[in-house]
Amino acid sequence: MGRRNDESFTEFVVERGTALTRTAALLCGARQDAEDLLQAALEKAYRHWGRLDPETDPEPYVRRILVNLAISRSRRWKVLREIHMARPPDEPVASPVHAVELRGTLMDELRKLGPRQRAVLVLRFWEDLSEAETARVLGCSVGTVKSQASRGLARLRERLDTNMAPLGR
Amino acid sequence: MDLESELREAMAEHTAEASAPASLAAAVRHRHRRRVARIRTTVGIAAVAVVAIAAVPSYRSMNAGPVSSSRTPTSTGAAAVPPGPEKPPASGPARPPHSTDGPGAGSSRQPTAPGTTPGRNGGPLPTAGGRPAPPAWVTYLPSGLSAAGPCRTERSGRETSTTCRWRGASGSVEVRVVRGMGLDGPESLATFPGVPKPTTVRGRRAVMSDRPDSGRQVAWLDRPGVGVLVVAGGAARDRLLQIAEGVRL
Numbered sequence: 001m002g003r004r005n006d007e008s009f010t011e012f013v014v015e016r017g018t019a020l021t022r023t024a025a026l027l028c029g030a031r032q033d034a035e036d037l038l039q040a041a042l043e044k045a046y047r048h049w050g051r052l053d054p055e056t057d058p059e060p061y062v063r064r065i066l067v068n069l070a071i072s073r074s075r076r077w078k079v080l081r082e083i084h085m086a087r088p089p090d091e092p093v094a095s096p097v098h099a100v101e102l103r104g105t106l107m108d109e110l111r112k113l114g115p116r117q118r119a120v121l122v123l124r125f126w127e128d129l130s131e132a133e134t135a136r137v138l139g140c141s142v143g144t145v146k147s148q149a150s151r152g153l154a155r156l157r158e159r160l161d162t163n164m165a166p167l168g169r
Numbered sequence: 170m171d172l173e174s175e176l177r178e179a180m181a182e183h184t185a186e187a188s189a190p191a192s193l194a195a196a197v198r199h200r201h202r203r204r205v206a207r208i209r210t211t212v213g214i215a216a217v218a219v220v221a222i223a224a225v226p227s228y229r230s231m232n233a234g235p236v237s238s239s240r241t242p243t244s245t246g247a248a249a250v251p252p253g254p255e256k257p258p259a260s261g262p263a264r265p266p267h268s269t270d271g272p273g274a275g276s277s278r279q280p281t282a283p284g285t286t287p288g289r290n291g292g293p294l295p296t297a298g299g300r301p302a303p304p305a306w307v308t309y310l311p312s313g314l315s316a317a318g319p320c321r322t323e324r325s326g327r328e329t330s331t332t333c334r335w336r337g338a339s340g341s342v343e344v345r346v347v348r349g350m351g352l353d354g355p356e357s358l359a360t361f362p363g364v365p366k367p368t369t370v371r372g373r374r375a376v377m378s379d380r381p382d383s384g385r386q387v388a389w390l391d392r393p394g395v396g397v398l399v400v401a402g403g404a405a406r407d408r409l410l411q412i413a414e415g416v417r418l
Binding site for chain 2: 110
């Protein structure tokens with residue numbers, strides 16, 4: 001059984017780069033952050049690329065790194081924001097343009113969720129992973145995935161209702 | 170409203186334009202190389218720092234080692250010392266090598282000329298002005314003194330003596346170190362007119378007396394076979410014991 005080489009890494013990135021970029025964008029919210037996050041995740045995977053089993057798909061491994069990085073970065077930035085801001089940031093006022101666009105509002109509300117809850121929703125509804133697969137990626141139990149997904153969706157629904165109510169939806 | 174479906178649609182819409190740059194793999198490799206270089210640099214700097222921290226005491230001990238052994242008297246040590254003007258006096262083997270460089274307890278080194286450094290081998294080093302600095306084993310001298318010349322080593326019978334002299338505005342100081350098997354007490358190092366006053370120099374029995382030339386002298390055996398005589402005149406006379414305490418062989 002051979003080892004993964006540099007060439008196979010390039011092939012993987014060319015093949016799965018866009019899908020991973022999209023996942024990264026959903027996990028962290030901003031396009032620029034997504035590229036940096038993906039590069040960092042791929043660099044981590046690249047360090048151990050030669051040791052990965054050539055018979056298995058490396059994507060779950062890379063995705064797991066990506067999700068863990070997104071969660072840890074989000075926590076770090078949250079701490080930094082709390083340190084830098086003398087007073088809590090103003091609550092963003094929902095603009096009428098966003099309010100009428102359900103999907104745009106959904107994405108805004110998705111960004112406001114906690115990093116772990118957001119990761120669960122992205123993995124479940126964007127990557128279409130099963131609850132067991134999501135639990136494996138996040139390193140938690142299936143029960144945790146179920147509860148996080150349920151709470152995340154409930155929060156989205158609640159916020160969506162609040163935002164859409166003035167518009168009669 | 171099916172929230173899950175809407176969420177899927179929203180995500181697809183949000184990421185529709187996102188695509189991986191063509192140079193993503195190259196950027197990752199570049200990032201990896203930068204990381205490796207950064208780690209190597211950090212490790213290199215840390216290694217250099219560790220080596221430097223470890224090397225300084227080693228270098229000092231290696232540098233001081235031969236000096237200590239050159240000062241250690243052997244059974245034929247006295248005869249083996251070739252006559253020379255700048256030979257250091259004998260030193261005790263039990264004394265750590267660096268003790269010859271550091272000032273004694275409560276005393277401070279006051280070089281005769283600014284900018285001079287003592288020779289690590291105990292011999293005086295020429296200063297910028299051509300004047301020799303005090304040898305390393307003389308750790309205290311009153312200010313205002315400068316060397317009258319290089320230390321002289323003389324051999325007489327079974328004894329070897331090294332004499333260093335300083336003169337200046339604050340008087341004069343002479344330190345003589347005598348090595349020889351015939352030394353049986355501080356009294357044998359010089360003539361003590363009148364009744365010598367017993368005292369101690371760094372815990373060793375010493376004798377002190379005034380001299381007819383208005384100077385004062387103190388002598389003691391630093392260890393068996395090695396005696397020291399310090400003579401001070403003028404204002405330095407009042408610092409005689411301090412000077413004596415500063416003689417670290």
